Amino acid sequence: MxxxxxxxxxxxxxxxxxxxxxxxxxxxxxxxxxxxxxxxxxxxxxxxxxxxxxxxxxxxxxxxxxxSLDVIAAGIKGYQNLAVCLDARRGKLYTRSYCSHGKRWLPSGPPRVVSIDEMISGLPAGSWITGDGVTKLAAKDLAVVPEKNWSxxxxxxxxxxxxxxxxxxxxxxxxxxxxxxxxxxxxxxxxxxxxx
Missing domain, CATH: 3.30.420.40 (ATPase, nucleotide binding domain)
Known part of the structure; x- marks a missing residue:
């Protein structure tokens, strides 16, 4: 890759x-x-x-x-809930949420294309965010995974x-x-x- x-x-x-x-x-x-x-x-x-x-x-x-969303999630450890978001351009994000299950992530639903507001309002409580779409959410006071895990x-x-x-x-x-x-x-x- x-x-x-x-x-x-x-x-x-x-x-x-x-x-x-x-x-x-x-x-x-x-x-x-x-x-x-x-x-x-x-x-x-x-x-x-x-x-x-x-x-x-x-x-x-x-x-x-x-x-790509699943690959990003699978590379991250140490969190209970995770949302991967990638920049889909034009104010949209590709996203998928996950919950921790032992050493694996289980998807909470299908991958989606959502607006920034939909992304934020749809986050499960206590979620950490990762992916290059984080830059679109920078002013939203969210818990963000270190940038080395965004790809x-x-x-x-x-x-x-x-x-x-x-x-x-x-x-x-x-x-x-x-x-x-x-x-x-x-x-x-x-x-x-x-x-x-």
Whole structure:
């Protein structure tokens, strides 16, 4: 997983190449592919899935994916209630709430796209907040998880795979090899608006 805000198309393949060389491996040596399915940056998700499909065309291997929200939550420990929120732009947030169950997080409901006010009013009592959407909530006096835990991490995906965690699903059907957007792109929304 390439983390941070970078030019995905320019950097993804070189980063993968460097990692393989560092580990003295080739892409054919990989046992399975793991992907964070979204929601997130439309461009980043498309590039990630296009790259995955390219690898699978040459090296068919099992593939597993998890929601970006679930991957972020799974990387955080030490809290009772957690809400992950990612910036969905235009005053909206992608969000999902979780409650602690032993060493795992159990989702309290499905992933949603909500306004900032809906996010705040829908928080379970005592929730801690994480994800890059925290910056949209900065003035709201909420309990915030440290910034180092705001993004999905490759190490968390690997741990979910090793633990056979149910948050990580095997992708087998064609529709599963598509990003999870939760909302239409800005261009799609504009096109719908122009038709009305």
């Amino acid at each position: 390439v983390q941070g805000y970078m030019k995905h198309a320019e950097n993804l393949i070189p980063v993968i190449d460097r990692l393989l060389k560092k580990e003295k491996m080739e892409i054919g040596n990989i046992d399975a592919f793991l992907i964070s399915r979204g929601p997130g940056s439309f461009t980043g998700l498309r590039i990630g899935f296009a790259t995955l499909k390219g690898f699978l065309a040459i090296h068919p291997k099992p593939c597993y994916g998890a929601s 999905p991490r490759a190490a968390t995906l690997i741990r979910l795979f090793e633990m056979q965690d149910p948050l990580l699903k095997k992708l087998t059907r064609p529709k599963e090899f598509l990003p999870v957007y939760l909302r239409s792109s800005e261009a799609e929304e504009k096109l719908k608006g122009d038709r009305h």
